[in-house]
Amino acid sequence: MTDAGTLLVAATPIGNPGDASARLRSAIATTPVIAAEDTRRFRRLAADLDVEVPGRVLSLFEGNEAARSDQVLAMLRAGTDVLLVSDAGMPGISDPGARLVVACRRSGIAVDVLPGPSAVSTALVSSGLPTDRFVFEGFIPRKGREREQRLAEWRTEPRTIVFFESPRRLAGTLQELAEALGDRDAAVCRELTKTHQEVRTGSLDELATWAQGGVLGEIVVVLAGASQSVAPADLVEEVARLVAAGSSRRDAVASLAAEHGISRRDLYNRVLAADSQA
Numbered sequence: 001m002t003d004a005g006t007l008l009v010a011a012t013p014i015g016n017p018g019d020a021s022a023r024l025r026s027a028i029a030t031t032p033v034i035a036a037e038d039t040r041r042f043r044r045l046a047a048d049l050d051v052e053v054p055g056r057v058l059s060l061f062e063g064n065e066a067a068r069s070d071q072v073l074a075m076l077r078a079g080t081d082v083l084l085v086s087d088a089g090m091p092g093i094s095d096p097g098a099r100l101v102v103a104c105r106r107s108g109i110a111v112d113v114l115p116g117p118s119a120v121s122t123a124l125v126s127s128g129l130p131t132d133r134f135v136f137e138g139f140i141p142r143k144g145r146e147r148e149q150r151l152a153e154w155r156t157e158p159r160t161i162v163f164f165e166s167p168r169r170l171a172g173t174l175q176e177l178a179e180a181l182g183d184r185d186a187a188v189c190r191e192l193t194k195t196h197q198e199v200r201t202g203s204l205d206e207l208a209t210w211a212q213g214g215v216l217g218e219i220v221v222v223l224a225g226a227s228q229s230v231a232p233a234d235l236v237e238e239v240a241r242l243v244a245a246g247s248s249r250r251d252a253v254a255s256l257a258a259e260h261g262i263s264r265r266d267l268y269n270r271v272l273a274a275d276s277q278a
Contacts (some may be wrong), residue, residue: 004109005081007072009101011090011116015194015218017048023084023114025051031083035060035072037096041087044240060084062096069100076109089118094138094164118193119220120162126199127160127187127222142169151180154223155262161223167215174208177223179265183258185224191217203258227260235260235267236274 008027013019028034028046032055036042039057044052072082084091084100090113091097092199101278104111120136140163141147154161154177162259165173170188183203188211192196200210204223235256242252253271257264 003079005076005079006108006110006112007076007100008081008083008112008114008181009091009097010083010085010114011118012045012085012088012193014117014119014122015197017045019117019193020045020049021116024116025049025082027114028053031055031081032078033058033072033075033098034083034085035068037061037086037091042085060096060100065096065099069103072100073103073107073109076104077107078173078244089120090116093118093120093136103253117193118262119164119189119218122192123187123189123199123220124160124162125140126189126192127189129160129185129187129222130202131160133158133225134162137161137163139164139166140173151177154226155181156226158225158227160225163221163223165219165221167217167219170215170219170221171208171211173221174204174211178204178208180263181223182253182264183228184226184264187222188215189220189222190215192220226262232267232270235262236270239267239271239276 008031010024010027013023017166028049028051034042034053034055034057036057036059038061042057043053054081058068060072076082084097086095086097089095101111114248124131124134135157140150174186181204183205185201186204186207187199187201188207190200200207202210237257239249239252242255243249249271253264253268257267
């Protein structure tokens with residue numbers, strides 16, 4: 001019986017070809033079959049790296065991942081090594097490839113991961129926000145109940161949150177987050193490792209205002225987690241104390257909402273409700 005091949009899962013540069021690892025270069029030059037998210041982009045990468053591609057190159061993208069995974073699995077079972085790459089970063093992380101890796105593990109086929117560039121970790125470290133605990137959300141739902149539910153979950157999520165967003169939707173998403181979560185700290189990371197790389201930090205309100213001017217490129221957003229929970233009634237009382245000390249109600253609500261990472265609108269409505277019952 002022929003020994004099964006190995007699935008090599010390799011990270012590719014997220015913008016700067018100079019970040020390609022020696023192991024990636026070697027795998028491109030020696031692996032008999034390469035499954036690429038976009039075959040044309042892969043060949044351009046190989047040309048940029050000045051690496052010959054002697055093996056067969058086939059596509060494996062979101063639309064054909066199920067059928068293609070079965071085909072690749074058959075090659076692996078027959079003893080052929082296969083290299084899996086996505087357009088940028090690590091396959092399986094908001095990119096095709098996870099289905100094939102799961103199938104290989106279930107079939108007892110070896111999987112060897114070649115580490116490399118990642119937009120997630122690059123943005124996280126660049127943000128200056130806590131890195132000890134974080135959650136990656138991929139692209140968040142665009143609208144409807146799923147989006148509302150995701151934002152509701154984030155109100156109490158204590159870990160740093162990393163997600164991708166379209167430049168077209170960035171300003172609206174940041175404004176929606178500011179309204180739903182309060183004025184938390186965040187970072188917008190744009191065109192990471194590329195010529196026009198930019199990391200913009202600030203509060204959600206500040207970043208939403210900045211993004212209104214238009215933002216281009218590939219975007220990663222890093223969002224501070226929720227602060228330690230404080231009972232809503234305690235915050236309402238704190239607003240009353242600040243107002244008694246001379247602050248305006250609006251300023252008191254804005255300050256406490258930002259401090260505790262909660263919605264200003266929700267806190268303001270609670271204050272109004274408490275006043276009406278007094």
